[in-house]
Amino acid sequence: MRLTMKILIPIGTLAEEVKLIDVILYLERYNINPIICRTSQGKFRLAEELSRFDLIDYSDNKYEIGILTAARRLVGQVSAAARQSGSAAIACVGDTTTAWSAAISAQEEGIPLFHIEAGMRAPSITSPFPEEMFRRSIDLLSTFHIAFDKVDLMNLWREGCLRDDCAILTNSTVYDDMLRRQTWSPIKEHAVVHVHRRETPLSALICLINTLREKIIGNYVDDIYVVNNRRYACAEEKLKKIKDIILINPIERHKFLRLIASSRFVVSDSGTLQEECAAFSVPHLVFRNETERPYLLSHNAPAWLIGHDPAASLPIIRGVARYAREQIGVRKLRQEWAGGSEKIANFIFKKISSVGR
Numbered sequence: 001m002r003l004t005m006k007i008l009i010p011i012g013t014l015a016e017e018v019k020l021i022d023v024i025l026y027l028e029r030y031n032i033n034p035i036i037c038r039t040s041q042g043k044f045r046l047a048e049e050l051s052r053f054d055l056i057d058y059s060d061n062k063y064e065i066g067i068l069t070a071a072r073r074l075v076g077q078v079s080a081a082a083r084q085s086g087s088a089a090i091a092c093v094g095d096t097t098t099a100w101s102a103a104i105s106a107q108e109e110g111i112p113l114f115h116i117e118a119g120m121r122a123p124s125i126t127s128p129f130p131e132e133m134f135r136r137s138i139d140l141l142s143t144f145h146i147a148f149d150k151v152d153l154m155n156l157w158r159e160g161c162l163r164d165d166c167a168i169l170t171n172s173t174v175y176d177d178m179l180r181r182q183t184w185s186p187i188k189e190h191a192v193v194h195v196h197r198r199e200t201p202l203s204a205l206i207c208l209i210n211t212l213r214e215k216i217i218g219n220y221v222d223d224i225y226v227v228n229n230r231r232y233a234c235a236e237e238k239l240k241k242i243k244d245i246i247l248i249n250p251i252e253r254h255k256f257l258r259l260i261a262s263s264r265f266v267v268s269d270s271g272t273l274q275e276e277c278a279a280f281s282v283p284h285l286v287f288r289n290e291t292e293r294p295y296l297l298s299h300n301a302p303a304w305l306i307g308h309d310p311a312a313s314l315p316i317i318r319g320v321a322r323y324a325r326e327q328i329g330v331r332k333l334r335q336e337w338a339g340g341s342e343k344i345a346n347f348i349f350k351k352i353s354s355v356g357r
């Protein structure tokens with residue numbers, strides 16, 4: 001089959017790859033040629049499934065140079081990649097510097113932007129920062145919006161971002177990736193802590209770990225796995241000295257999914273994990289003051305927003321640990337949440353065919 005239309009897909013982080021991979025696989029079926037533009041730092045390796053696609057590689061980027069300098073460089077790179085490849089559109093996901101640069105590049109190049117995960121909103125533009133600022137401005141610049149919940153769609157409508165026929169509502173694409181990996185697992189006697197956001201103070205993480213050690217280990221779970229994230233590299237030695245916890249370096253995604261699927265509960269400030277825990281029905285303590293996914297706290301998902309003061313939220317932590325201890329058997333994914341990626345590919349196909357380049 002001759003692939004004619006091209007779409008540029010910048011990817012800078014694992015979370016972006018996870019949400020784009022199945023869309024990319026489906027785009028190929030719709031006779032569209034996805035050009036991957038890798039904007040990450042060198043150590044992020046693209047998934048094997050993406051190796052057969054055209055790649056424009058800017059993996060020598062360094063983000064330690066600050067948001068503005070990084071964004072300026074990325075805009076230049078993504079715009080050049082769009083021109084060089086003759087892409088008819090750009091598709092990006094979420095709230096990263098890469099996604100924001102993609103939005104500016106699409107404007108500069110005069111081509112449409114598809115924004116996946118559009119309309120999510122935290123209450124304040126300054127938290128999480130810069131993600132919330134990026135998210136809001138990407139939505140103002142996007143041509144097409146792909147939202148994962150009707151609350152997100154309403155946010156777009158309220159902010160005047162929507163025109164006729166420019167948005168769709170689908171399931172989050174995370175679920176397609178999870179389903180393809182077929183990871184389910186019997187519940188074991190551990191919990192997982194994955195905390196990495198800029199706005200989460202190290203002191204809050206240490207306090208959380210100590211609270212779990214003193215009040216939860218031995219009473220409700222045998223072990224606590226704590227992911228040793230790069231954000232807290234300066235505190236590695238301090239974390240290593242904490243007794244009774246199992247400090248692990250970030251692990252491959254399929255192994256990590258198995259670890260959380262087999263957990264009694266998870267504590268995390270990650271947005272993607274909020275979706276992943278919900279899909280497995282793993283009780284999730286959201287270690288943040290706010291979330292852009294409020295609907296995952298309310299319907300169909302055992303999740304609680306606990307803020308950054310573990311001592312104050314101890315009754316909730318204990319209650320969740322107790323509730324989690326009652327659960328037995330094998331955690332299975334909610335199959336009914338799949339299908340978002342194909343719907344997005346179909347939407348892109350229809351829109352891009354009518355634009356051309």
Ligand SMILES: CC(=O)N[C@@H]1[C@@H](OP(=O)(O)OP(=O)(O)OC[C@H]2O[C@@H](n3ccc(=O)[nH]c3=O)[C@H](O)[C@@H]2O)O[C@H](CO)[C@@H](O)[C@@H]1O
Pocket residue numbers: 013014015016018019093094095096099117128131194196227249250251252253254256257269270271272273276
């Ligand atoms: C403000 C906010 O919340 N923004 C989010 C942010 O992403 P995030 O905070 O959700 O990202 P991470 O927490 O890094 O998770 C990435 C993946 O890593 C997996 N994982 C983890 C540990 C490990 O050892 N091995 C692994 O494989 C884990 O399963 C997960 O799938 O940016 C996204 C893109 O724009 C947004 O979509 C998203 O809203």
